[in-house]
Amino acid sequence: MKRILSGNEAIAYGAYLAGVRYASAYPGTPSTEILENLARMSDVRAEWASNEKVALDAVAGASYGGARALAAMKHVGLNVASESLFYLAYSGVNGGLVLISADDPGAFSSQNEQDNRNYARFAKVPCFEPSDSQECMDYVLLAFDLSEQFDTPVLVRTTTRISHSKSVVQIPEGDGHEPRPLKAFVRDPAKYAMIPANARRRHPVVEERLRKLAEWAETASVNRIEWGKKNIGIVASSVAYQYAHEIFDGYSFLKLGMSYPLPEKLIRQFAAQVDKVVVVEELDPFYETEIRAMGIPAVGKEYFPRSNEFSLSVVRDGARKLGVEMGPDPAPVAAAFQPPARLPALCPGCPHRSTFYTLKKMKLYVAGDIGCYAIGVLPPFNAIDTVSCMGASFGVAHGIDAAGANSAKQRWVAVLGDSTFFHAGLPALANIVYNRGASTLLILDNDTTGMTGQQENPGTGRTLQGAKTQKIDIEAVVRAMGVQDVFIVDAFDEPAVEATIKKALAITDRPSVVISKGPCVFLDQYPEKYVDEVDQDKCNGCSLCFRVGCPGLYKGELDAKTKKPKALIDPLLCIGCDVCLQVCPRDAIHRVDS
Amino acid sequence: MTKTDFLLAGVGGQGVLTASDIVAEVGMAVGLDAKKSEIHGFSQRGGVVESHVRWGEHVAAPMGERGRIDYLLAFELMESARWIEFLKPGGVVIVNRQRILPMSATVGDAVYPEDAVIEKALRAVTDRIIYVDGLEVAKGLGNKNLANTVLLGALSRELNVDPETWLDVVVQRVPKKYVEENKKAFWSGRMGTK
Numbered sequence: 179m180k181r182i183l184s185g186n187e188a189i190a191y192g193a194y195l196a197g198v199r200y201a202s203a204y205p206g207t208p209s210t211e212i213l214e215n216l217a218r219m220s221d222v223r224a225e226w227a228s229n230e231k232v233a234l235d236a237v238a239g240a241s242y243g244g245a246r247a248l249a250a251m252k253h254v255g256l257n258v259a260s261e262s263l264f265y266l267a268y269s270g271v272n273g274g275l276v277l278i279s280a281d282d283p284g285a286f287s288s289q290n291e292q293d294n295r296n297y298a299r300f301a302k303v304p305c306f307e308p309s310d311s312q313e314c315m316d317y318v319l320l321a322f323d324l325s326e327q328f329d330t331p332v333l334v335r336t337t338t339r340i341s342h343s344k345s346v347v348q349i350p351e352g353d354g355h356e357p358r359p360l361k362a363f364v365r366d367p368a369k370y371a372m373i374p375a376n377a378r379r380r381h382p383v384v385e386e387r388l389r390k391l392a393e394w395a396e397t398a399s400v401n402r403i404e405w406g407k408k409n410i411g412i413v414a415s416s417v418a419y420q421y422a423h424e425i426f427d428g429y430s431f432l433k434l435g436m437s438y439p440l441p442e443k444l445i446r447q448f449a450a451q452v453d454k455v456v457v458v459e460e461l462d463p464f465y466e467t468e469i470r471a472m473g474i475p476a477v478g479k480e481y482f483p484r485s486n487e488f489s490l491s492v493v494r495d496g497a498r499k500l501g502v503e504m505g506p507d508p509a510p511v512a513a514a515f516q517p518p519a520r521l522p523a524l525c526p527g528c529p530h531r532s533t534f535y536t537l538k539k540m541k542l543y544v545a546g547d548i549g550c551y552a553i554g555v556l557p558p559f560n561a562i563d564t565v566s567c568m569g570a571s572f573g574v575a576h577g578i579d580a581a582g583a584n585s586a587k588q589r590w591v592a593v594l595g596d597s598t599f600f601h602a603g604l605p606a607l608a609n610i611v612y613n614r615g616a617s618t619l620l621i622l623d624n625d626t627t628g629m630t631g632q633q634e635n636p637g638t639g640r641t642l643q644g645a646k647t648q649k650i651d652i653e654a655v656v657r658a659m660g661v662q663d664v665f666i667v668d669a670f671d672e673p674a675v676e677a678t679i680k681k682a683l684a685i686t687d688r689p690s691v692v693i694s695k696g697p698c699v700f701l702d703q704y705p706e707k708y709v710d711e712v713d714q715d716k717c718n719g720c721s722l723c724f725r726v727g728c729p730g731l732y733k734g735e736l737d738a739k740t741k742k743p744k745a746l747i748d749p750l751l752c753i754g755c756d757v758c759l760q761v762c763p764r765d766a767i768h769r770v771d772s
Numbered sequence: 773m774t775k776t777d778f779l780l781a782g783v784g785g786q787g788v789l790t791a792s793d794i795v796a797e798v799g800m801a802v803g804l805d806a807k808k809s810e811i812h813g814f815s816q817r818g819g820v821v822e823s824h825v826r827w828g829e830h831v832a833a834p835m836g837e838r839g840r841i842d843y844l845l846a847f848e849l850m851e852s853a854r855w856i857e858f859l860k861p862g863g864v865v866i867v868n869r870q871r872i873l874p875m876s877a878t879v880g881d882a883v884y885p886e887d888a889v890i891e892k893a894l895r896a897v898t899d900r901i902i903y904v905d906g907l908e909v910a911k912g913l914g915n916k917n918l919a920n921t922v923l924l925g926a927l928s929r930e931l932n933v934d935p936e937t938w939l940d941v942v943v944q945r946v947p948k949k950y951v952e953e954n955k956k957a958f959w960s961g962r963m964g965t966k
Contacts, residue, residue: 343810344809521874727875750916
């Protein structure tokens with residue numbers, strides 16, 4: 179049966195066919211849908227972990243216990259989980275273990291671009307790179323077998339254009355899935371307990387395994403030569419292979435499905451028969467470096483960029499630089515004008531709006547974090563000074579405070595969300611309390627993991643597979659960790675948000691925490707609200723309401739006296755959260771009875 | 773049949789991604805290879821949404837190339853001008869007249885461009901411009917969410933594919949209770965509206 183699937187759907191289906199019993203992940207674009215799809219499949223226990231390291235440890239445990247298990251994360255998630263990857267490389271597995279790393283060249287939804295093929299070389303584990311959805315399914319199936327055959331965790335690396343592209347997949351007739359029995363766990367501390375003496379003994383095992391894997395790669399069907407014109411031979415994988423396939427039409431290709439370890443003999447055989455080896459790869463010169471280290475004079479990054487994602491145009495430009503005849507480009511369009519930008523904005527009705535309006539108004543310095551609230555960096559708020567990585571806001575704020583840089587002149591606060599708090603905020607909060615810190619910390623609790631599409635988390639009371647579970651009370655946790663001054667405020671009450679932040683800022687000799695509570699607009703529990711409207715007789719165009727940064731507010735006619743545009747509210751967009759109503763100094767905004 | 777490249781562009785919440793799924797599925801339904809590629813996540817919040825779809829005997833890259841796209845389907849008026857440089861000279865652009873003001877214009881100092889300015893930008897690339905009052909037609913049918921199906925109807929007229937094939941895919945993609953109104957929306961778009 180043919181179906182059109184995204185890379186992430188195909189990965190989930192491949193894992194299902196492989197008989198995966200346990201899967202764990204922390205949501206992160208572009209990896210999120212892998213677990214969301216697995217969660218709907220039979221015989222699979224799929225969980226949102228509190229962070230990626232916890233996910234990979236749990237997946238390691240499931241594997242040790244004899245199950246096939248899968249962890250999925252975005253590229254930077256693997257930074258968090260990297261310590262676990264390194265011990266797994268030494269311990270090996272029992273049930274097959276596959277780790278999906280979804281990279282984000284182009285940084286569409288990330289704080290950096292990083293090439294996680296480097297982790298394969300660094301941790302000494304094999305890595306597959308599918309180039310379409312069919313390969314996503316096939317390679318995941320293969321990766322589980324390889325994991326058990328070679329006693330190793332297997333990395334499968336996608337990119338945004340693999341995970342979020344859809345292509346045709348031939349899936350087996352019938353269900354094609356059989357539950358796999360658990361393999362027995364046999365006590366073997368020399369393999370599973372990595373004390374120094376055991377670690378020293380395991381390291382040569384890892385090196386020998388890599389050598390055998392490289393041998394396996396020589397004849398593996400995932401690495402293949404496609405002969406064509408031989409004046410240039412292209413080496414490529416992932417989506418770069420697809421672009422190169424169109425641009426270098428009719429040339430010879432070495433298509434790598436396995437990016438580590440590399441098949442040296444196959445590469446030599448290919449290189450010997452082409453005049454010039456050209457590597458087309460996104461981000462780092464990973465293959466190029468490895469191939470050059472073999473003494474083969476490959477080229478790549480002098481023609482194709484190291485940063486940003488590739489496209490047909492980017493690969494075409496590189497081909498031209500290589501002297502390949504490409505024909506003329508279509509006549510370039512004279513840029514008649516640049517349409518106004520559409521920057522990301524907090525949704526109408528977003529509970530974070532009042533906080534960023536207030537932070538901006540109070541001219542505070544803000545250590546930000548990862549989530550929808552990073553939009554606080556953008557206009558009209560311009561209210562966040564640093565955005566680093568998950569949970570970093572608390573650590574950064576403490577360091578600023580500890581260094582003596584948190585002064586009356588530059589007052590700092592930290593801001594993170596509920597899911598981020600559970601992810602990496604907890605240890606940072608313990609650090610502040612323990613080290614006699616005095617930071618002002620804001621937790622924006624919208625009862626979900628918003629940016630990635632409203633996933634459950636330890637604070638929501640629901641699991642990924644829809645079961646009711648113990649809801650962890652953030653306030654109780656913060657108090658139990660020794661914070662004496664904890665303030666709870668309704669996120670939809672802007673004056674109260676401002677007053678509460680002021681109260682917290684007045685405390686300068688110990689840490690204080692403000693928990694702003696209000697559900698994400700996409701949640702069912704979002705309260706029924708009305709639509710707001712601007713009284714055109716009362717509005718004088720002072721424009722204060724525009725500072726709440728709501729897409730539902732726009733400029734209308736000029737006020738006769740002030741010559742400034744009056745505000746209008748788009749009834750199709752307004753949710754009636756009332757934040758603009760609360761900041762209007764002339765009481766010109768009121769609710770419309772529905 | 774050679775390769776056919778589509779670019780669908782609009783604003784978050786307009787149904788661009790669902791519509792592009794449908795275009796890709798129609799390609800597969802007529803026996804072609806089909807791929808689509810899109811971006812979601814941070815950039816989607818109130819921002820621009822773009823989705824590429826490609827049909828062909830064999831499709832390698834999941835997205836088409838600047839200056840070489842055959843059909844641009846703009847779900848929002850101004851977005852047609854933002855993406856027109858992707859269209860090949862003389863290609864077809866289908867433009868929904870709906871305006872969605874960006875915050876840079878509603879709150880900031882940017883100005884939403886005049887119709888004539890947008891039209892001029894499109895004309896620099898092609899004369900094959902099809903305007904559709906997607907939102908108005910959808911409202912007339914009693915559901916503003918039908919605008920994307922109206923646009924797909926308009927697109928279907930430009931392609932040599934049996935309309936029943938389109939409708940089969942549309943029907944599979946929408947909840948049962950919306951099937952009839954989606955069919956009407958598709959035919960309104962296909963028959964042409966002004």
